[in-house]
Amino acid sequence: MKSVQIIIGLMAISIFFGLQSCEPKVGKNDKVRSIGNTSEVLVVMQNNQQKDGKIGLVIEEFLGKEQYGLLQAEPIFDIAYITVKNFSSMFKKHRNILIINIDKESIGTNVESFKNRWSKPQRVIVITAPSTAYFVNDFPQYSESIIDNFNVAERQRILSIFRPSSKNKVLKSVRDNFKFNITIPQGFYVAKTENGFMWIRKEVTEYSQGIIIFSEPYLDKKQFSKESIVSRTNRYLKQYVPGDSPGAYMSLTDEYLVPTWNQVEGMDPAYAIEMRGVWNVVNDFMGGPYVCYTFVEPLNNNIITIMGYVYQPNKKKRNLLRQLEAIIYSVKLKKPQ
Structure with missing residues (x-):
């Protein structure tokens, strides 16, 4: 698992070398280009206890499972974690974002998906559940769809770099x-x-x-x-x-x-x-x-x-x-x- 400090360092480097020097000017109604490492998902949690507990374990089990067909073991996605308190505008530019919201007022588990919400190309998925138990029980049934959505965002990001040449x-x-x-x-x-x-x-x-x-x-x-x-x-x-x-x-x-x-x-x-x-x-x-x-x-x-x-x-x-x-x-x- 990566700490928020590591993510800050990586994203700061990406922004400095990738965005400031290479990005075209962005108009008021345009979305900035998304950032983040290839095959990385940024998980936004309400607190560190969620990362270290059952919620973090079930996310790692499915999003961090081994990619089939490689000779050396590698996960489908590298997972980075951050708390909602530290989820600043810089991190909102990440291409793949999974937001976890445990709200006791929620009726069942709800999954929302947003395309290009804060940057482009980007996929933001928000999962709201009334309790940790609900989340852990329901996450597996949504995992393949979540993986598919993030895979699409990855392909779009790669092609946005490849198309000009x-x-x-x-x-x-x-x-x-x-x-x-x-x-x-x-x-x-x-x-x-x-x-x-x-x-x-x-x-x-x-x-x-x-x-x-x-x-x-x-x-x-x-x-x-x-x-x-x-x-x-x-x-x-x-x-x-x-x-x-x-x-x-x-x-x-x-x-x-x-x-x-x-x-x-x-x-x-x-x-x-x-x-x-x-x-x-x-x-x-x-x-x-x-x-x-x-x-x-x-x-x-x-x-x-x-x-x-x-x-x-x-x-x-x-x-x-x-x-x-x-x-x-x-x-x-x-x-x-």
């Missing part, structure tokens, strides 16, 4: 080959293009990020099954994504954990399947987490999979993978006339 040759190449738009910031380049396949990479000293796109004719819904997506992905990876050693190639693996398969909402495609898991390089010693999304592109009736992967051995990867997730969520399909 996304009008580049990579975007044009994706649009020409696959007939959809996507936000891809500077730093990425097209490493390989084949018929119905594209490999986009970002290589820096500390880490590698990659985006792999492939398509083929859509025949029936069986192509959305986990087995079909894995088989199809591995076929393209083996053919087009070699490793550094002779005979080595990239592959999805279930040796370390079983990949998840879920239908997701919030993307432009009406129906999309998300998978999370681990990739490795056959005949070599490389691997890392991936997230991929599969959907139908209606203009040519093709089924498309976009896979984002990260390579950063022995270091945390959650935020790098979240960036790729945001990029893929930015897909905008061209609709038939």
Whole structure:
């Protein structure tokens, strides 16, 4: 758990370097850009006893649970705490805020959600319960919706940073080959293009990020099954994504954990399947987490999979993978006339 002193230091640095030097002037009716670390939720409590007691424990259990699919354990969100007494205008700029209000006059547990209340992009969620017991009992049933709301705010924040540099040759190449738009910031380049396949990479000293796109004719819904997506992905990876050693190639693996398969909402495609898991390089010693999304592109009736992967051995990867997730969520399909 972070103390308010740590948050003040981090946010002060963020404001000094991020807002004062880079922010455009804000008009009276405009919202300032939100602040805060990536994948962080600021929890506003009435007192420190709530943080150290059952309320804090149940919040940590759900919002701080381990993000599935990473090789090193990392929580879905880092949770920072502050009391309502110290909840000043500076902290109200945070992108993800959860406000806890125990009010004995409340009739049951009420959850309110606000978009861009004090800054932009921002999600503020207020939970009011008549007692600690009510809160602890009811929070689990709201937790997935709360996580989804904060994930949306995270993606919006990332894309607001990426969009200004996304009008580049990579975007044009994706649009020409696959007939959809996507936000891809500077730093990425097209490493390989084949018929119905594209490999986009970002290589820096500390880490590698990659985006792999492939398509083929859509025949029936069986192509959305986990087995079909894995088989199809591995076929393209083996053919087009070699490793550094002779005979080595990239592959999805279930040796370390079983990949998840879920239908997701919030993307432009009406129906999309998300998978999370681990990739490795056959005949070599490389691997890392991936997230991929599969959907139908209606203009040519093709089924498309976009896979984002990260390579950063022995270091945390959650935020790098979240960036790729945001990029893929930015897909905008061209609709038939």
